[in-house]
Amino acid sequence: MNNPPDISPAQHETEQYAHDVSKHVRGYLIVGGTLIFCTALTVFLSYVNFGSQKANVSVAMLLAAFKAGLVAYIFMHLSAEKKLIYRVLLFTGIFVFALFWLTYLAWYDPISH
């Protein structure tokens, strides 16, 4: 789903523009409904025993990642952004990965493991 375009100063194009945005509005409502449904699903699945705590955590985090992806992609318009924003996010991703990698290294003890 692309961003609604910037509004045109020309009257006849404004009507077409309003029509285009109204199509996006339907998409936003569908995404909102999907997010609510996924929340209910997360709660339901947390009471299902998947065999181990690790499996339950994985299922919940996968659903959370899907929901977060929807918010970022649709609501935050990352489906159609300028390259500079993606570059900023790429660097952010690298630093976050490094942060969690350090956490993992601090926790993982190669001698006793």
Add this chain to the structure above:
Amino acid sequence: MEIPYTVTARPDTGLWNAKIGIWLFLASEVMLFGGLFSAYIFLRLDAEPGYWPHGLLNVPVGTFNTAILIASSVTVVLAWAALKMRQFARYKIYMGITILCGVIFLVVKLGYEWPQKYVHFGAYIKSSALEKYEPLLGNKHLLAEGLPPRVEITGHLHNHEALHDPKIKEYEIALDPVYTDPTNPKMDRPHFLYVPPTEKIGVVQKADVERATMFLPTHNTYFATYFTITGLHGLHVLAGVLVFTYFWLPVGSKLYRENPEHLANRVEVAGLFWHFVDLVWIFVFPLFYLL
């Protein structure tokens, strides 16, 4: 002084200034919450069996708050779309609903959920005394089921003076339901609906207690991370509500009359912040309430 590039794109970045500003800010926010989440993971993975509590938060209330935040994310993007379509009356309605959702979230969190914790009490039993409290803990049953042991007895403290008076040698606790029927398999996992403490009083000797406090950040690492992360998140919600309220007031109407696209861009930037706040909660909810 005229602020440049509030509506038109800067030639070198291809973006209006506030857009790149908010994304740089959000990048720093990702690192802020990332640090807290990595601390959470670190503490949780290293917690001894039984020392990371489950089922202490009210799941239906947490689910309700999650739904409220998602609904507000929808209404804020609708408010922005309404401005783009130059429908100011609709913008006011959607923005009003967004502000209301933010306020409801904060009231539920600060007016109900947190105070409920302040009146709840927990006493960690010394490992040498766990056997003595087996009728309340049911650890033999849990061991047979392959589940982590219970090392804490929780409920509502009857004799509050015991917290400060060294002459009082025991805690009298109106027990949470799990300690009244600890070997019942239905008690092995947390309930969906909140079940309040029972009338049954359990007596725990202070000499048998390793640590005993109300459910405050100092109680254990779980509540330390819970209050820190939800508190910081709550501050973000408050900031969002304040900014949205500013745009909703006559200041917004004035800006709309002068330059509607500028107001739309401001709402988009504040909306991006709001979606990020929603995104953080999407991870907070399962980590603290469900897992």
